[in-house]
Amino acid sequence: MSPIIEVSDLSKTYASGTPALKGVTLDIREGEILALLGPNGAGKTTFISILCGLVTPTGGQVRVGGHDLLRDYRAARSLIGLVPQEIALEFFESVINTVRFSRGLYGKAPDDAYLERVLRALSLWDKRDAKLRELSGGMKRRVLIAKALSHGPRILFLDEPTAGVDVNLRREMWEVVRGLKAEGVTIILTTHYLEEAEEMADRVGIIDKGRLLLVRDKADLMHEFGQKVLRVELAAPLAELPSALSGLELSPDGLTVSYRYDTHADRSGIARLLGTFAAEGIGVRDVATEQSSLEDVFLRLVRDLA
Amino acid sequence: MNWRSILTIFNFEMARFWRTPWESLAAPVVSTVLYFVVFGAAIGTRIESVDNISYGAFIVPGLIILTVLQQSLANASNAIFMRKFVGTIHEILAAPISFIEVVAGFVGAAALKSVIIAIVIYLTALAFVDLPLAHPVLALVLLVLTSFGFALWGFLMGIWARDWQQLQFIPMMVITPLVFLGGAFYSASMLPPFWEAVAKLNPVLYLVSGFRWTFFGMADVPVLSSVLALAIFLGLGFLAVWAIFRTGWRLRA
Numbered sequence A: 001m002s003p004i005i006e007v008s009d010l011s012k013t014y015a016s017g018t019p020a021l022k023g024v025t026l027d028i029r030e031g032e033i034l035a036l037l038g039p040n041g042a043g044k045t046t047f048i049s050i051l052c053g054l055v056t057p058t059g060g061q062v063r064v065g066g067h068d069l070l071r072d073y074r075a076a077r078s079l080i081g082l083v084p085q086e087i088a089l090e091f092f093e094s095v096i097n098t099v100r101f102s103r104g105l106y107g108k109a110p111d112d113a114y115l116e117r118v119l120r121a122l123s124l125w126d127k128r129d130a131k132l133r134e135l136s137g138g139m140k141r142r143v144l145i146a147k148a149l150s151h152g153p154r155i156l157f158l159d160e161p162t163a164g165v166d167v168n169l170r171r172e173m174w175e176v177v178r179g180l181k182a183e184g185v186t187i188i189l190t191t192h193y194l195e196e197a198e199e200m201a202d203r204v205g206i207i208d209k210g211r212l213l214l215v216r217d218k219a220d221l222m223h224e225f226g227q228k229v230l231r232v233e234l235a236a237p238l239a240e241l242p243s244a245l246s247g248l249e250l251s252p253d254g255l256t257v258s259y260r261y262d263t264h265a266d267r268s269g270i271a272r273l274l275g276t277f278a279a280e281g282i283g284v285r286d287v288a289t290e291q292s293s294l295e296d297v298f299l300r301l302v303r304d305l306a
Numbered sequence B: 001m002n003w004r005s006i007l008t009i010f011n012f013e014m015a016r017f018w019r020t021p022w023e024s025l026a027a028p029v030v031s032t033v034l035y036f037v038v039f040g041a042a043i044g045t046r047i048e049s050v051d052n053i054s055y056g057a058f059i060v061p062g063l064i065i066l067t068v069l070q071q072s073l074a075n076a077s078n079a080i081f082m083r084k085f086v087g088t089i090h091e092i093l094a095a096p097i098s099f100i101e102v103v104a105g106f107v108g109a110a111a112l113k114s115v116i117i118a119i120v121i122y123l124t125a126l127a128f129v130d131l132p133l134a135h136p137v138l139a140l141v142l143l144v145l146t147s148f149g150f151a152l153w154g155f156l157m158g159i160w161a162r163d164w165q166q167l168q169f170i171p172m173m174v175i176t177p178l179v180f181l182g183g184a185f186y187s188a189s190m191l192p193p194f195w196e197a198v199a200k201l202n203p204v205l206y207l208v209s210g211f212r213w214t215f216f217g218m219a220d221v222p223v224l225s226s227v228l229a230l231a232i233f234l235g236l237g238f239l240a241v242w243a244i245f246r247t248g249w250r251l252r253a
Helices: A044-051 A073-077 A095-105 A112-121 A137-149 A167-182 A194-200 A218-225 A270-280 A294-305 B003-019 B021-047 B055-086 B089-094 B099-126 B136-160 B164-180 B193-199 B203-216 B223-247
Strands: A005-013 A019-028 A033-037 A059-064 A080-083 A155-159 A186-191 A203-208 A211-217 A227-234 A256-262 A284-291
Touching: A005 A044, A019 A044, A019 A059, A019 A211, A033 A044, A033 A194, A044 A059, A044 A155, A044 A186, A059 A073, A080 A137, A080 B089, A095 A112, A095 A137, A095 B003, A095 B089, A112 A137, A137 A155, A137 A167, A167 A186, A167 A194, A186 A194, A194 A218, A194 A294, A203 A218, A203 A294, A211 A218, A211 A294, A227 A270, A256 A270, A270 A284, B003 B021, B003 B055, B003 B099, B021 B055, B021 B099, B055 B089, B055 B099, B055 B136, B055 B164, B055 B203, B099 B136, B099 B223, B136 B164, B136 B203, B136 B223, B164 B203, B203 B223
Parallel strands: A033 A186, A033 A203, A080 A155, A155 A186
Antiparallel strands: A005 A019, A005 A059, A203 A211, A227 A256, A227 A284
16 A cells, blocks of 8 residues: 655755754555654654645655645645644634634535534534633643544644643543544654553654654564563562672662563573572562563664664 | 635634624724714814815715724734734644635635725714715725725735734834825825825825725826726735745744
8 A cells, every 4th residue: 555645855944044854754654653752852843844734844755645745735735634732722712613614724515413523522512612712721632633633634643642631631532543543544643752652653753853763663663672671579688699690680678680681582591590590599489571661762762873 | 716715714704703793893983983073073163175075074085994994904914913823823824725715715804894894984974974975886996905905914914923013013103104194184285285295105195085086076196096006005915925825934934
């Protein structure tokens, strides 16, 4: 299947001379959730803004659904919905009116049945006549999603959708995003919550200092860069590790020994390690393993690749 | 041409107008009545007539133009500036619409508001003075063109302005003086020859004069030059908006 968005050698240098993107090339597959990760100022928002027509690129090319983003902007943009990072709304409007406005702006015929489905899916239907200024922050964010969905886009950009949002609402947003994916909408989200990317994404792209450092299937990424930690709980505290176990970490209370190993190595070394415990006469109460999180992977990557 | 998008912007802006009828309609009417009291009743008793037209009637076309200029500029500039200020401009920029459609929606609504206000002022004036209307169709054409032209420039101002002070700057420093010196309250022929020549450099004089001609059939300058001046003004505004959307100046980084 051909990608729904093809980005080649995209660059942007702002009028101030700040280079925000330096030659990003990326294909986005139809129906996937792509998470773009990166520290603040990495170029994530610039990237999204170019794809949504808010920022003019200084180099490179973007095709959306086969249409050139600049030359054939009507066809390209009508496939896209954008949920911006900042909450920007006409505060004296009602929910239903602002959503109708967004749909009309895209030149779509009024379709209140469709808008009702969108608002119900976002738990906003009961609030449809409320003025936007009366809504809570979380609801305002959902109104932004409803506006972005009002014209039935095939691609949805979410720029830091859960920044400053509490845990419950964040989970709610994730549900909404999963529901959209199930309907076949391609979703590109930026975040600096690694938890979010780990939870949601099919693929993860890492942007830093205007460059796309890598794009990988999330599972592959975790697998490729993932380390596991074996934690061995001891029956009795140790004052220090015996020399046979040097190189491991002993917790301050002397009760836990941690051993890091690479999941790709032919041998994990666990059997040998446990053998050493037995040979040294150290009693083991429990053993647990932990997968390193995307956050660890991310920090390592930014350090190694930058 | 994407009519649905144009109509969406247009209806949204008009809805704002009808939602606050007091600010939208009553305020300009009240200020017009005040002008009547001050210029018509107080000064009019001393001037009596200009070119055989009662002073009260004479100032009506100028008052209408004055209000139309201010309202067109203010409505169009506020509409686009507020979107920049609040951040909802992103929606307009991301939509699959051309600059012509954006301008048609915003400027069209701002111009229509001015035309409505102008008609209300005209009807208000009828309550005070005898007011002929010699060329009603031409009056309407000039009114619409003026409203549209200044709404276009107001739209530009709203894009140009970075803050509220800048937004107020041009109406205060440029438009108000031009209008007051543009023969709204007197005929240029009443001025000494030197100042009459200076006054004829003021583009607003051509508007007021042309518009007054549609009421009374008399003017300071030939009506054709009024129409020409207006056409040039409109054309320049349109070119400027086109250039702005092409380059993204102060809209797209």
